[in-house]
Amino acid sequence: MLALSLQIVLNGLTTGVVYVLMALGFTLIFGIMRVVNFAHGELYMAGAFAVTVLSGGLSWPHLPAILASVVLVGLLGAALQRLLFSRVIGNEFNCMILALAVSICLQSLALIVFGPDEIGAPRPVTGVVHLGPAVIPADRLFVGAVAIVLLVAFYLFLNKTRLGLMMRAVAQDPEMAALHGVRPNLIHTAAFAVGSMLAGAAGALMAPIYTVFPYMGELPMMKAFIVVVLGGLGSLPGAVIGGLMLGIVESAFATMLGSTVAALVAFAVVVAAIAVRPEGLMGRRA
């Protein structure tokens, strides 16, 4: 029983950290710009394709390939914000429609360039690791470790750098931040870039574990959305706690009752959570 619980928790945590990466970017973009980024899954997909091309096609070593993919997706996000989202910011409905349009365009571009087939990225890490009575695939452990490093880096960025502090100020009170000389345009672009980098990192990390194809972003997008609603839209701690919780709960339900029940329970909880407490577990009342 203890071994089983440990296994469930470990499985849950290794998927949970990826949910956290996705959810943090999603919630950051919402918190700062009020954009519900329906294209977040496509940024994940872009990260996965980037790492597949770099490490597979161009045979780069794995870690530099991941880093380059993250940077590329960050640039993509910054460009999207500069060229498109900056024109409709302030209108929640138009932002949502624009994000949908971007999502459709990115998916279809991937379809045109790479085709509809599922392709595999090179697998740099193989084998399993024994942790006490539990067994984890080594590649999952690698993903978890890199994700934790990224999360720590993100935390330090938000709390120790000038740009990160400005971002938090804008999220808390855009008018007050503007009064203190924080330029919203710069912060919006930076937030979109950082949010995209987190999604791109999740995609780049998961590419060797799952297969890579144009529609791969839909599922992680859905998970990010569940996490963010549970944790509170715009709440960063909520995204971390929600992501890890969803990972563990899913892993427990999937082990005991099957993944369909797990998915249905997740939707039911989301509906109940929004209906009862729209601001989420950790959210502030608007």
Added chain:
Amino acid sequence: MRLRNAALVAIVAVAVGWPFVVENRYITHIGVLMAISISTSVSLNMMLRIGQLSIAQAAFMGLGAYTSTLLVMRLGLPFLLAFPASGLLVAAFAAVIGPIFLRVKGVYFVLLTFALGEGIVLVFQEWVSLFGGNNGIHSIPKASLFGMTLVSPRSYYFLALALAAVTFLAAVGIFRSAVGAVLDSLNENEPLSQSLGVNPLSYRVAVFAVAGFFTGLAGSVYAHYTGFLSPDAFTFWSLVDMLVINVIGGIGSPLGPVLGAILLVPLPELLRDVRQYQMLSYGLLLLTAVLFLPSGIVGLLRKLQRRWLP
């Protein structure tokens, strides 16, 4: 005004008459899809008019489709009863969940209905004994009305056209009436309307139920026309289709989704030879509409009208 009446007569004549001139089953088929799309998109437009984007609308169409199918196939009810029942069931469902769902607004309502829609589709997929799972339900009986069975696409076109017309007239009627004035006042200044004794929630629930009613009916027509149902016809991406039709046509009036459907439903067929560019053109069209045509085609036409027809 005389010009307007003449235009109206011409539109009705074209809508009713073209299937007799163009005797092509395939083009008629597109016409049926277009008319069904008009009902679902105009229903979505009712929700957009009260400022609540309901993502569950596609799943509501599925509820209507499966209700009608199961009533006919399992209980042996005639289509004449199953058809209104499918609309009423969805309306009742919307009326029951509405008081909880419509308390939240904006983005939260979008996310809430997103989860609801995905949940409903998941039930369609997983409850195999009732809904047939991902394999769907085959050989759904054709609709029969007053002793005659509708077989040809043309007969379904007229059924769907009648539904589209009623949906459109209902939307126009609601928003031109006193109820419409109250609904618009809720968008402008909710506390002020409340101070005049309006209960905002009940008005919103009513619109949710009416939109659900017509969407459910459209689902029923769709099911008996295609003769086959599978859950993926009712996912988020079907909602995106309805939404694109609204945004490109213009969300400000029920005319928007009508024009949007007429323009967009044939589009995939026109681009059939370049299938991979079909989705891209769709995305780019949506992008352009949001950035440069915020009130859609209707807005553009109004602008032209003001300039050329003073």
